[in-house]
Amino acid sequence: SQRETVTLIGDTQGPPPQIGAIEGGFNILIVGSDTRAGQGGIGGDEAEETSVLNDVNILLHVSQDQTNATVISFPRDMVVGIPECPDSEGDTKGYSTEPLNVALYYGGLPCVVLTIQELTGLPIQFAGMITFQGVINMSDAIGGVDVCVDAPIFDPYTGLDLPTAGTHNLSGAMA
Numbered sequence: 228s229q230r231e232t233v234t235l236i237g238d239t240q241g242p243p244p245q246i247g248a249i250e251g252g253f254n255i256l257i258v259g260s261d262t263r264a265g266q267g268g269i270g271g272d273e274a275e276e277t278s279v280l281n282d283v284n285i286l287l288h289v290s291q292d293q294t295n296a297t298v299i300s301f302p303r304d305m306v307v308g309i310p311e312c313p314d315s316e317g318d319t320k321g322y323s324t325e326p327l328n329v330a331l332y333y334g335g336l337p338c339v340v341l342t343i344q345e346l347t348g349l350p351i352q353f354a355g356m357i358t359f360q361g362v363i364n365m366s367d368a369i370g371g372v373d374v375c376v377d378a379p380i381f382d383p384y385t386g387l388d389l390p391t392a393g394t395h396n397l398s399g400a401m402a
Contacts, residue, residue, distance in 0.1 A: 252291040256354040258339050259283025259362070260331055281331035281339050281356075286347065301343065303328035310345050312338030331356075366402035373397075 258281045284301040304326045312334025330342040340354045357365070366372050373394050380389045389395050 249289075249293075252293070253289050253352045254349055255287045255289075256340055256343055256351045257283070257285040257287060258331065258336060258354065258356040259285075260356055260358050279332050280328040282328055283357075284327060284339065284343065286343060286349070286351070288349070301327055301346070307342060307346050309333060309338070310341045312341055363399055363402065366398050371396040371398035372402045 261278050261280050261282045280303070282303045284303065286299050286301070288297045290296065306324050307327050309325050309327075309330050312330070327342065327346075330339045334341075336354055336356050340351050343349075344351050374389075374397055375394045376389055376392055378392050380387060382388075385401070387397075387401055
């Protein structure tokens with residue numbers, strides 16, 4: 228699997244701590260990217276499909292006593308204030324009101340973190356990003372994903388074929 232190291236302002240280098248070693252509450256931002264780069268043609272040819280958007284934005288909060296967690300998903304098209312974010316060339320760009328999903332394009336994962344922090348007022352201690360290939364690998368690792376449909380579904384674009392209503396276990400690209 229492909230890993231990306233992202234450093235935010237004020238971060239220290241090194242691997243993240245084991246979950247059991249973290250004391251108190253914390254926040255994790257989980258971002259799903261629609262990038263086609265490095266995806267082996269999933270979602271289209273990367274030369275033609277050049278988007279790099281954060282289409283999934285999920286904030287996971289673990290409580291101070293670590294007995295429960297709360298998850299919130301932010302709509303990708305919600306118009307938010309995007310703070311000044313350094314881009315890949317190191318230039319700082321500020322965008323006042325844009326759909327949330329352009330933050331990744333403007334400044335990578337650090338920009339998404341800064342945007343969600345500004346929106347919520349919450350510090351985000353950890354962040355991770357997953358792509359199409361990552362979702363495939365994750366669904367395979369857990370033995371597939373059960374999907375329940377109320378009618379047959381056939382999608383000629385993806386090849387998804389669920390010939391009957393009911394629960395179907397999907398894995399790989401179909402998941």
